[in-house]
Amino acid sequence: MSWKLDVEVIVNGGQTGVERGALEAARVCGVRTAGWAPFGWRTTAGNEQEALSGLGLIDMEVNNRSLRLQRNATSVGLTIVLAEHFEQSGVREALRAAAQVGRFTLYNPTVGAAKDFIEAMGIGGVHITGPSELTQPGAQEAAYLFTCYLLRGEAYCG
Numbered sequence: 001m002s003w004k005l006d007v008e009v010i011v012n013g014g015q016t017g018v019e020r021g022a023l024e025a026a027r028v029c030g031v032r033t034a035g036w037a038p039f040g041w042r043t044t045a046g047n048e049q050e051a052l053s054g055l056g057l058i059d060m061e062v063n064n065r066s067l068r069l070q071r072n073a074t075s076v077g078l079t080i081v082l083a084e085h086f087e088q089s090g091v092r093e094a095l096r097a098a099a100q101v102g103r104f105t106l107y108n109p110t111v112g113a114a115k116d117f118i119e120a121m122g123i124g125g126v127h128i129t130g131p132s133e134l135t136q137p138g139a140q141e142a143a144y145l146f147t148c149y150l151l152r153g154e155a156y157c158g
Helices: 018-028 049-054 065-074 091-100 111-121 139-151
Strands: 009-010 030-039 055-059 077-081 104-107 125-130
Touching: 009 018, 018 030, 018 055, 018 125, 018 139, 030 065, 030 091, 049 055, 049 065, 049 077, 065 091, 065 125, 077 111, 125 139
Parallel strands: 009 030, 009 125, 030 055, 077 104, 077 125
Antiparallel strands: none
């Protein structure tokens, strides 16, 4: 069964892994993407200015992951963290950043639970984050599929 979830924007920093998978899925599904990219456009894949600016991201003016996570969380109503382990790099930091700016958070929700929450709360923008592809191999594809299912109820939007 497919649907069209009324989300205006998917936001994150564009790091390889969960963040990149979510942004790429959103674009294919026709949802706007935005966010604050790592300082100097640096991801675990190197300098990715062209790819990240093409996804609507802005380069951070300082090298401060906590501040970047806070800015991305502040710009929307919900942070979804997709990670195999709570202890993974940046997972606790992402949850803490969302809490510090008073945003709702969901940790590893099912697509159905996330969709129901977004609809019930009238949330128009979602920050989807989690480990890099280097930290959690396969995270990018898993986040892509999760985001497609969340936005359109099907594995591939395009």
